[in-house]
Amino acid sequence: MDRSQHQRLDSIRRGQSELDNHLIDEFLGGYISRREFVRKGTVLGLGLPTLGAILAACGSTTSSTGGGALKKGGKMTVAIITPSGAIDPLKVSDEGGLAVLGQAGEYLAFSDKDLKLVPVLAESWQANSDGSVWTFKIRQGVKFNDGTPMTAKDVAFTVNLHADPANGSNARSVFKGVLSKGNTTAPDDTTVKFQLDAPNGNFPYLVSSDNYNLIILPSSYTGGYESSFIGTGPWKKTSFTTGQGVSYVQNPNYWDKSALNLDSLDLKFYADDQPRILALQGGTADVISQFSASVGQALLGNPNITVLALRSSAHRQIHMRTDKEPFTDKNVRQAMGLVLNRQQLVTQLLNGQSDLGNDSPFAPVFPSTDTSVAQRAQDVTQAKQLVTTAGKSGATVRLDTWNGYEIPQLAQLVKAGAAQAGINITLNVTDAGTYYGDAVFGKSPWLDSVMGITDYGHRGVPNVFLGAPLLSSGPWNSAHFKNTQYDDLVAKYVAAIDSATQRNLAGQIERLLLDQTPIIFPYFYKHMSASKTTVGSIEPTAMGHISLKTAGFKA
Amino acid sequence: MATAIDELVALPARQVARRERLRLLWHSPTFLLGLVVVAFWVLCALVGRLLVPHDPYLPDLLSRLKPPSAAHWFGTDDIGRDVFSRVIVGARGILTVAPLATLLGTVAGTSIGLVAGYFRGIVDEVLMRVVDAFLAVPVVITGMLGLVALGPSTATLILVIGFVFTPLIARTVRAAVLAEREMEYVQAGRLRKENALYMMFVEILPNVLGPVLVEFTVRLGYAIFATATLSFLGFGIQPPAADWGLNLHDQYIYLTGGLWWPVLFPALAIATLVVGVNLLADGLAQVYER
Numbered sequence: 134m135d136r137s138q139h140q141r142l143d144s145i146r147r148g149q150s151e152l153d154n155h156l157i158d159e160f161l162g163g164y165i166s167r168r169e170f171v172r173k174g175t176v177l178g179l180g181l182p183t184l185g186a187i188l189a190a191c192g193s194t195t196s197s198t199g200g201g202a203l204k205k206g207g208k209m210t211v212a213i214i215t216p217s218g219a220i221d222p223l224k225v226s227d228e229g230g231l232a233v234l235g236q237a238g239e240y241l242a243f244s245d246k247d248l249k250l251v252p253v254l255a256e257s258w259q260a261n262s263d264g265s266v267w268t269f270k271i272r273q274g275v276k277f278n279d280g281t282p283m284t285a286k287d288v289a290f291t292v293n294l295h296a297d298p299a300n301g302s303n304a305r306s307v308f309k310g311v312l313s314k315g316n317t318t319a320p321d322d323t324t325v326k327f328q329l330d331a332p333n334g335n336f337p338y339l340v341s342s343d344n345y346n347l348i349i350l351p352s353s354y355t356g357g358y359e360s361s362f363i364g365t366g367p368w369k370k371t372s373f374t375t376g377q378g379v380s381y382v383q384n385p386n387y388w389d390k391s392a393l394n395l396d397s398l399d400l401k402f403y404a405d406d407q408p409r410i411l412a413l414q415g416g417t418a419d420v421i422s423q424f425s426a427s428v429g430q431a432l433l434g435n436p437n438i439t440v441l442a443l444r445s446s447a448h449r450q451i452h453m454r455t456d457k458e459p460f461t462d463k464n465v466r467q468a469m470g471l472v473l474n475r476q477q478l479v480t481q482l483l484n485g486q487s488d489l490g491n492d493s494p495f496a497p498v499f500p501s502t503d504t505s506v507a508q509r510a511q512d513v514t515q516a517k518q519l520v521t522t523a524g525k526s527g528a529t530v531r532l533d534t535w536n537g538y539e540i541p542q543l544a545q546l547v548k549a550g551a552a553q554a555g556i557n558i559t560l561n562v563t564d565a566g567t568y569y570g571d572a573v574f575g576k577s578p579w580l581d582s583v584m585g586i587t588d589y590g591h592r593g594v595p596n597v598f599l600g601a602p603l604l605s606s607g608p609w610n611s612a613h614f615k616n617t618q619y620d621d622l623v624a625k626y627v628a629a630i631d632s633a634t635q636r637n638l639a640g641q642i643e644r645l646l647l648d649q650t651p652i653i654f655p656y657f658y659k660h661m662s663a664s665k666t667t668v669g670s671i672e673p674t675a676m677g678h679i680s681l682k683t684a685g686f687k688a
Numbered sequence: 689m690a691t692a693i694d695e696l697v698a699l700p701a702r703q704v705a706r707r708e709r710l711r712l713l714w715h716s717p718t719f720l721l722g723l724v725v726v727a728f729w730v731l732c733a734l735v736g737r738l739l740v741p742h743d744p745y746l747p748d749l750l751s752r753l754k755p756p757s758a759a760h761w762f763g764t765d766d767i768g769r770d771v772f773s774r775v776i777v778g779a780r781g782i783l784t785v786a787p788l789a790t791l792l793g794t795v796a797g798t799s800i801g802l803v804a805g806y807f808r809g810i811v812d813e814v815l816m817r818v819v820d821a822f823l824a825v826p827v828v829i830t831g832m833l834g835l836v837a838l839g840p841s842t843a844t845l846i847l848v849i850g851f852v853f854t855p856l857i858a859r860t861v862r863a864a865v866l867a868e869r870e871m872e873y874v875q876a877g878r879l880r881k882e883n884a885l886y887m888m889f890v891e892i893l894p895n896v897l898g899p900v901l902v903e904f905t906v907r908l909g910y911a912i913f914a915t916a917t918l919s920f921l922g923f924g925i926q927p928p929a930a931d932w933g934l935n936l937h938d939q940y941i942y943l944t945g946g947l948w949w950p951v952l953f954p955a956l957a958i959a960t961l962v963v964g965v966n967l968l969a970d971g972l973a974q975v976y977e978r
Contacts, residue, residue, distance in 0.1 A: 481749035
């Protein structure tokens with residue numbers, strides 16, 4: 134770096150906070166990659182122009198993604214998975230539901246396909262020195278689709294609505310232990326302040342599209358979302374039929390109307406992958422949201438179809454009850470982790486559209502993952518030895534799961550592998566509703582079964598995966614794993630702000646979980662969506678959002 | 689020296705009729721063709737594991753979804769299992785559930801039909817209205833409701849299919865009993881003040897066995913279809929069983945990719961077994977309804 138670059142960097146540094154400068158130091162010191170610097174910078178609230186200026190001062194440049202020329206007008210048909218319940222911002226907990234929420238609604242920030250946070254209704258954000266208080270500046274001139282202006286008070290109302298346990302919001306799985314009801318305030322019309330329960334270095338993700346329930350609602354909202362589809366998003370509902378689909382036109386009050394290309398939009402609901410794939414192949418749909426790599430082989434080589442495969446942290450968890458036989462002995466749990474041939478699962482079952490899992494929630498896609506931790510590989514001999522040592526050879530256990538995606542196939546592979554180690558597994562494959570039950574302990578095969586396979590969607594940061602299914606107090610702790618050392622490490626990881634500390638703690642957590650193995654994480658699959666080649670500028674995310682704000686047909 | 693005619697005259701009429709029916713069956717191409725097809729699948733069900741070239745339950749991901757070849761005559765499925773081996777071994781599941789369910793339905797339905805037809809009056813009215821109520825609901829819906837309530841397993845599948853076929857068989861048997869109850873031997877039994885159970889099960893039942901047997905074979909065809917349907921809908925036998933309906937359920941999603949073999953061969957197996965049983969039923973009906 135020459136003298137003039139140093140001077141430019143110093144002038145940029147002067148306007149930044151302590152945390153921002155720490156991040157710049159990490160980048161200059163070579164501790165984090167350029168990609169991670171940009172991603173982490175967006176979390177801390179450094180805008181893309183600032184990040185670009187810093188990179189330029191360091192002799193690097195930002196890249197931009199160019200899109201082909203799109204014509205104005207037209208109607209796009211998008212085939213998505215049928216929402217599993219009512220379209221209610223508080224209750225939606227599935228991909229179909231969140232894809233609908235994201236059309237008429239908007240978030241404070243959008244967690245894009247590269248896990249970068251793009252400001253939407255928040256223009257910028259900043260943390261205090263320990264990351265326990267975050268202040269967001271709210272975009273001005275935004276209106277809801279009924280013409281009412283959107284202010285910081287609406288933002289505070291929405292977040293408190295979800296943080297209130299009495300409302301039963303799905304977002305509580307993210308907010309529990311992070312943000313309590315009433316701790317989000319709007320000191321003025323442009324500022325929102327979050328006083329956290331504990332320091333949190335990744336907090337902006339938790340109020341972004343990653344926490345998909347959190348579309349901003351007006352402070353007058355009292356429910357009945359399906360009749361209003363109220364929001365600030367680019368699309369305004371014209372009709373909605375339960376189980377069939379939603380039709381939209383451009384929102385006349387949209388704050389960024391010049392970015393829109395399409396006149397109208399149809400979201401059509403399909404219950405299964407196969408008819409959605411047929412709809413795209415037959416031309417009924419222009420775009421399809423997530424499909425399974427194991428089913429959608431026909432699309433992968435089709436010259437008229439563009440397939441978008443996004444690396445993600447979405448995965449399956451194979452839990453083992455640490456308080457029930459035969460899994461009270463960690464040797465048996467480790468053995469179950471050793472019988473799977475993960476490489477074959479990735480290359481064959483998932484057609485290569487997946488990353489290997491290493492029995493912790495730290496997916497390779499997370500920059501904080503410590504990749505120096507040894508990868509667990511298949512070793513049937515050792516597995517058999519571990520089961521024999523534990524005196525559990527010949528034990529019988531039931532594996533509960535549900536009939537979706539490649540889960541039944543995975544269950545059968547686990548059964549075949551376990552048999553080689555001396556554990557006899559019987560399968561109980563039901564529908565999703567039966568498996569998840571009431572999603573509370575005592576009323577859910579998911580949370581009560583001795584062994585089970587559960588699907589988890591993508592998150593931009595591992596916080597939810599580290600907490601809900603693995604903390605001693607976790608509401609989704611199906612393994613009934615209680616380990617104070619683990620709880621302490623996670624608390625430290627969540628509070629950590631700099632990347633080096635996060636990676637160090639991640640390594641400790643990864644090693645602890647490999648040793649204890651309460652849950653097997655066999656792979657992290659890519660999020661696949663597809664469109665006709667005539668379609669441009671759609672932006673799916675691994676979470677399941679499909680942003681169509683700038684989508685259009687090629688000229 | 690007694691002639692053959694003398695021997696026949698000496699035999700009881702019932703035995704003569706049975707011999708005649710057997711002779712007709714052995715000369716019925718319909719019955720014989722059905723018998724061959726069903727016997728083949730019964731053989732597969734009994735000793736299928738000894739006949740197959742591969743372990744039908746052993747996954748091999750490196751051989752996933754391979755088309756038919758010399759190594760795998762019917763190809764492999766989505767976790768690399770040999771489809772031919774699974775089709776052969778899969779006969780056991782369906783040929784356990786369907787006949788036992790049909791037998792259960794036949795025993796229960798015959799009993800209800802005998803009681804309703806023999807007593808008539810209020811007993812007949814009540815039983816037949818209950819039967820009508822059950823017949824108003826489609827078989828598959830009743831089956832699915834039963835399996836949801838009891839939980840899917842082989843035992844519950846037998847119970848549920850047997851239960852849904854009971855009303856159908858009861859109605860047929862009742863019609864046959866109504867004709868029989870006016871016969872002189874029944875009137876004579878009543879005059880002798882015979883016990884009702886004795887009259888129904890010892891006097892009348894043997895005389896309505898023909899329609900019961902035909903009904904059993906007809907229902908067996910439907911039971912095979914019902915078993916496969918419930919398995920296909922995900923309400924039947926649990927994986928990794930080689931059950932044909934379950935195989936169809938697991939593999940049909942690959943059709944869009946042109947992968948036809950994991951679906952075609954289990955479907956053909958179901959079709960051949962149903963046709964075989966129906967040919968048997970037709971052959972029996974031709975003989976018993978002469």
